[in-house]
Amino acid sequence: MSETEYDPDVTIDARGSTCPGPLMDLIGKVKEADPGTVIELQTSDSGSKGDVPEWLDEAGHDLLEVVEQDDYWSMYVETN
Amino acid sequence: MxxxxxxxxxxxxxxxxxxxxxxxxxxxxxxxxxxxxxxxxxxxxxxxxxxxxxxxxxxxxxxxxxxxxxxxxxxxxxxxxxxxxxxxxxxxxxxxxxxxxxxxxxxxxxxxQLVPDELDGLAEGGHHFYGPEGAQRLRDELADFTEGHLVLSVIGTPHMCPAAPVEFVLMADAWFRERGLREDVEITYTYPIQRAHAIQNIADWASAAFEERDINLETFFNADEVDPDEGVLHSMEGKELDYDLLVGIPPHHxxxxxxxxxxxxxxxxxxxxxxxxxxxxxxxxxxxxxxxxxxxxxxxxxxxxxxxxxxxxxxxxxxxxxxxxxxxxTICFIEAGMDEATFVDFEYGTQPTVRKPSKPVHWAKLGYNESYWLTARGLL
Known part of the structure; x- marks a missing residue:
């Protein structure tokens, strides 16, 4: 398991879900989160590495880090 | 026992x-x-x-x-x-x-379950065709709609019948053309992710069809609030769309x-x-x-x-x-207007091929809708 410096306020387990499931799960959480919330999105869909940063850029939130785990990715996001 | x-x-x-x-x-x-x-x-x-x-x-x-x-x-x-x-x-x-x-x-x-109340203003400002009351209300509204901006917004996913919003705007385009009103009606379709549909091949097909028929496409549009008084749809991404008639696919639970x-x-x-x-x-x-x-x-x-x-x-x-x-x-017939349709079939992990729309497939869809009652009986 890879390490990260971020301690998420919210963790979304979207492993096993296919596009656009992980992104839509993230959008749903961002919608109800206060600014400054750190969210960990766990996704096994490689497409998330493209569509999540693209949406964050569009919506004005920050991608803090992407950590490769054994069989999924942890994407750390901070809301603005 | x-x-x-x-x-x-x-x-x-x-x-x-x-x-x-x-x-x-x-x-x-x-x-x-x-x-x-x-x-x-x-x-x-x-x-x-x-x-x-x-x-x-x-x-x-x-x-x-x-x-x-x-x-x-x-x-x-x-x-x-x-x-x-x-x-x-x-x-x-x-x-x-x-x-x-x-x-x-x-x-x-x-x-x-449909939960339009989950989005501020949607129940007051929006229409849909996902239930009997909504479909009837939208029928009455469309019958009197002769000019202005029709916006169809897919508010959230997952939702029932994922192809239906695409079908709706393609049918609306054809319907207004038949009535000689298309030049007075602007049509916009919005979708939450970076393309027009969750399935890539359907998104590619729909995008091309929208361009050909002068239907505006707004992607990465996650509706955040409807302002029924001003007729404005706001998104999480900071966009605003003025509408005269809003068809909002309600959040589902x-x-x-x-x-x-x-x-x-x-x-x-x-x-x-x-x-x-x-x-x-x-x-x-x-x-x-x-x-x-x-x-x-x-x-x-x-x-x-x-x-x-x-x-x-x-x-x-x-x-x-x-x-x-x-x-x-999974099999879905997809209307591509008022008199032509295509269909897609796929399984887990596969991408469907979207065939060129045709009249026979439209008739097949209408025919299946009638023979559905045999499906319900377990016969077809």
């Missing part, structure tokens, strides 16, 4: 399952070794794809329903009742007024019953995507929209899942090891 198979929900999944069981377990039902109880909240079975045609005056709301009793085999015990709670440890349902119903095997076909029963945290039943067995309880299946499987919330999915669950339940009853599995088979 009689074994009880309880089915909750008289939609496509529950109805097809009941009829398939009536056929597969005919000897056991007639000998009294098994009983199948179908609990449905209402006397009618509703075929929701009909509602797409209501706004354009091609179908009526009444065309979408038939009495459940006319569709379900006489060997099935139909209860017009409502399930208030599910106890999977004691294998017991609580019905309206607190009456219990014990089961040996349970299948949930609870469908999806699963069921609180599912959460309360510990079958999932989000209201869609967690199931094994191949066996359709609930992962959090024994002898519980889910099918149709309420089952959390990685394919569309579509009638064809419920239909094919029902065949698998029927085979598996029949095996359980006979003391055999169930072997039937669902591989994600």
């Amino acid at each position: 009689t074994e009880t198979i309880a089915i909750v929900g008289g939609g496509t999944g529950g109805t097809v399952l009941a009829n398939r069981l009536a056929d597969e377990l005919k000897p056991e039902l007639e000998s009294g070794d098994v009983e199948v109880i179908l609990v449905s909240d209402g006397e009618d079975h509703v075929y929701k794809p009909t509602f797409l045609y209501v706004p354009f005056g091609k179908k009526t709301v009444d065309d979408a329903k038939r009495p459940l009793a006319d569709l379900v085999d006489r060997r099935i015990d139909i209860r017009n009742d409502r399930v208030e709670a599910i106890d999977t440890d004691d294998k017991r349902l609580t019905l309206r007024d607190g009456r219990p119903l014990r089961y040996d095997y349970l299948t949930l076909g609870l469908g999806a 699963g069921s609180d019953l599912v959460v309360d029963a510990g079958l999932s945290e989000d209201g869609w039943v967690d199931v094994d995507k191949h066996t359709l067995e609930a992962t959090e309880a024994e002898d519980v299946y889910a099918l149709g929209d309420i089952a959390d499987v990685p394919t569309s919330k579509a009638g064809s999915v419920a239909h094919y899942e029902a065949g698998v669950v029927a085979d598996r339940l029949a095996s359980h009853v006979r003391g055999e090891t169930p072997t039937a599995t669902y591989q994600g088979k």
Whole structure:
């Protein structure tokens, strides 16, 4: 398991879900989160590495880090 | 001792399952070794794809329903009742007024619930065609709509019949052209992710069709608020769209019953995507929209899942090891206007090919909508 410096306020387990499931799960959480919330999105869909940063850029939130785990990715996001 | 198979929900999944069981377990039902109880909240079975045609005056709301009793085999015990709670440890349902119903095997076909109130202003400012009242209201609104900006916004996913919003704007385009009004009506379609549809090949096809027909496409548009007074739709991404007529595909929810029963945290039943067995309880299946499987919330999915669950339940009853599995088979007819259509079919992990739209496929879709009642009877 890879390490990260971020301690998420919210963790979304979207492993096993296919596009656009992980992104839509993230959008749903961002919608109800206060600014400054750190969210960990766990996704096994490689497409998330493209569509999540693209949406964050569009919506004005920050991608803090992407950590490769054994069989999924942890994407750390901070809301603005 | 009689074994009880309880089915909750008289939609496509529950109805097809009941009829398939009536056929597969005919000897056991007639000998009294098994009983199948179908609990449905209402006397009618509703075929929701009909509602797409209501706004354009091609179908009526009444065309979408038939009495459940006319569709379900006489060997099935139909209860017009409502399930208030599910106890999977004691294998017991609580019905309206607190009456219990014990089961040996349970299948949930609870469908999806529309929750327009989840988005501020949507219930007041928006229309939809996902239920009878909404479709009728939209029909009346469209009939008087002669100019302005029609915005169709897919507010959230997952939602029922994922192709229907694409179909709606393509049909609206053709419908306004037929009436000589298209130059006075601007049409915009919005979608939450970076393309026009969750499935890449359908998105590519829809984008090209929209461009050809002068339908605006807004992607990465997650509606945040509707301002009915000003006629403005706001998005999480900071965009604003002025509208004169808003068709908003409402957010969908699963069921609180599912959460309360510990079958999932989000209201869609967690199931094994191949066996359709609930992962959090024994002898519980889910099918149709309420089952959390990685394919569309579509009638064809419920239909094919029902065949698998029927085979598996029949095996359980006979003391055999169930072997039937669902591989994600999904078929969707997609209207591409008022007189042509295409269709897609796919399974888990595969991308559909979108065929060139044609009149015969449109006629096939209309024909299937009529013969659907044979599907509900378990015959087609």
